[in-house]
Amino acid sequence: MPSETTPAPHRRIAAVGALLALAAGLAVIVWALWQHPLRLPSTLLLLLVTVVAAWTALVHRGWTRIVAVAVAVAALVGVIVLLDVGSLVRLILVVALAVVATAAARVALGSAEPAPGPGDARRVPPAHRGVLLMNPWSGGGKVERFALVQEAVRLGVTPIVLQRGDDLRELAERAVADGADVIGMAGGDGSQALVADVARRHDLPFVCVPAGTRNHFALDLGLDREDVAAALAAYGDAVERRIDLALVGDRVFVNNASLGVYATVVQSEGYREAKVSTAIGMLPDLVGPGAEPFDLRFTGADGKPVDTADVLLVSNGVYRLDDLRGFGTREHLDAGVLGIVSVTVGREVGGLIAAQASGRLRHFAGYREWTAPEFVVDSGDELVDVGVDGEALRLPTPLRFRCLPGALRVRTPLDAPGAPPVGVAHAGLGKAVGGLFRVAAGRDGQV
Template identity: 85%
Template sequence: MQSETTPDTRRRMAAVGALLSLAAGLAVVVWALWRHPLWLPLALVLLLVTVLAAWTALVHRGAMRIGAAVVAVAALVGVVVLLDIRSVVALVLVVALAALATAAARVALGSATAATPAAGAHRVGPARRGVLLMNPWSGGGKVGRFALVEEAARLGVTAIVLKRGDDLRQLAEQAVADGADVIGMAGGDGSQALVADVARSHDLPFVCVPAGTRNHFALDLGLDRDDVAAALAGYGDAVQRRIDLALVGDRIFVNNASMGVYATVVQSQAYRDAKVSTAAGMLPDLLGPGAKPFDLRFTGADGEPVDTADVLLVSNGVYRLDDLRGFGTRERLDAGVLGIVSVTVGREVGRLVAAQAGRRLGQFAGYREWTAPDFVVDSADELVDVGVDGEALRLPTPLRFRVLPGALQVRTPLDAPGAPPVGVAHAGVGRAVVGLVRVAGGKEWTAA
């Protein structure tokens, strides 16, 4: 929620920074093309060959894996040989400037791009008896690293730090019974979902503190994941709105549930300690020429029955998966629908990688995307591997998914960035530049 009629100084400076970074990046590209008009495009082609060959090596064994690996290495060496050190520096500089421009644009345009997802938000006063549960092991120890216990005490928020063997749900329920009027969680997305479910069941406001590893939920709430302690401001004067939650069976999730390749890989005991090598060892059996199809049965986007998918994703809201500018983020969390994506790869791994690299994932023949209020996945297997908010589970079939529209009241700080990356991407580069110019000049802008 933003009621301002003119952008504040922070947003205006961010807009200026974004425009300068964008201009500098374009200048570097023009300079590089002027020096080597053919070499740079050829280098990009060789990089694509490297990616395709590497993927081919991952999903095959034996001679095919060796041959593809040789091609990948040769193409990568070609890139290094083709470009001199100044060109390599130029590429790195362009990537850095693009990242800086995107980050600054998110701050500058955050209020405008968040206007749709934050509809119905309103300002609320400080919590009277705020409680924050904390997982001290999550995110490599972010609770301790960001001094969240001390910060909570400074703000008058009661901190409950988990100990080995504690039942998180029981602690949350006890906090409510003891009179908490706002409850929050500092931890990963799985823990966020569990405490959010307790808040939902008592219709209490919830505060998300991104103290996990990836913090996808916090990202889509428009929080700054790099400034963990800043999220505690949600217990003070804050913005409150209702968002959706989703269910698989009787289990709440805030992000998504995945089945197929990813869910099977993360079930491996070795995955947490050696992600890359574990995935490389399993992918030939999952996506290679002799791979057995996953037994996942559901009704597709066209209403026809489907009996397999290599990747099946059911999400709380719709993810932007066809555009890498906002890959893996959601534009809104209050649309009242499940987002469903199925990908059937078959022998077309190379085409899939090329489509994703070219931001054309939606054009891949085996890609389907649609929405529904509920969804059922069946299988001949009694238990199916499912990754729910990043946690590896085995759940009984059939799997019944449904959305709970507006189920959770969530509080975020007044000065939070306010929009996920997909919000800025959705506006398009041209309109975003127009918006940045307006904000830099002291005028408000809306993405609507």
């Protein structure tokens, strides 16, 4: 999305705020290192030991688990001892400043009003007959908590609230038949995908309102997930662009489909009621010593056949995975390809954690990533566990994935942040800081 020639005042203020927060965070770190030069590296080493031991405890049973838990607890106690009250306050302050700097940088480096051009985002007028479908149970009741029905009515948007037993696709199709010219969904990513598919089939603009639990789709659209009602501004003067969708079989998804460990865990009966304890109980059988490998057959990044993976992720667009902290975010939603990642852990848990800690995740021996417009996963099992946009499904094999380039017209508010966090991170610290200085000085800060 191109930036305007002269950044708007709110972007310049955000750039100054991001630079000040970044400078303050660096000053705190330098001061801490000056006072206690050995404390920080010792703390980081103990944290690494804690993570490795905790993972070892998760994937083993018996005495191995007991010993690993003891090591993890001892290392964690060491961290607490090293982090005195002053150190803890400084750590919290640095984290807070980093959050402020990232949020402000998103606003500063995101473009508010793009210039129209062929295939680019463009400014569009308000909807004439906007419709918003709402799932009142999603996100712990965000529809009611953020008064979305009342806000929609105030903006001239027709609200349709799901009732028990309603068919969401049928409601969306009926809204289109009744003359909706913009249709949206307030709910989780699974519901977003379903209504987006209806919008795609009728070539109507779609509005995403992040009223779910995690709202990954909204994050990658550059929306503010904390200000749910603000997304309704997309029914007024807004930015419209085309983005990709993906298919598994005939089912559309907006984020990703996951196979292997995660998909199997979320499929279990007790997962919804006790997520942590269920995962802990299942991990030794899934990735521990003696675990049966997953029967997942596909063509790998090098064109050779692969017969297993502990994690297989097929995404609508490419996920940024240089660092596990970036897992779940994408820089672009219009690349026209599927992102594919496979991870085979085996006995290399320590290697995986070391690769993550050094920022070299892609160099882990069991990690592979590539892109393709289509992808097929086969198995000796007639049905396999698949997590599609967070929903636990069992789908028949072979699974056929396909990208639908530019399939969806999506509208976002003019004052939305405009860039996912990974977009700023991907630019690199040097480029991002340079962009912030340019925006603060009143020049184009595109990175």
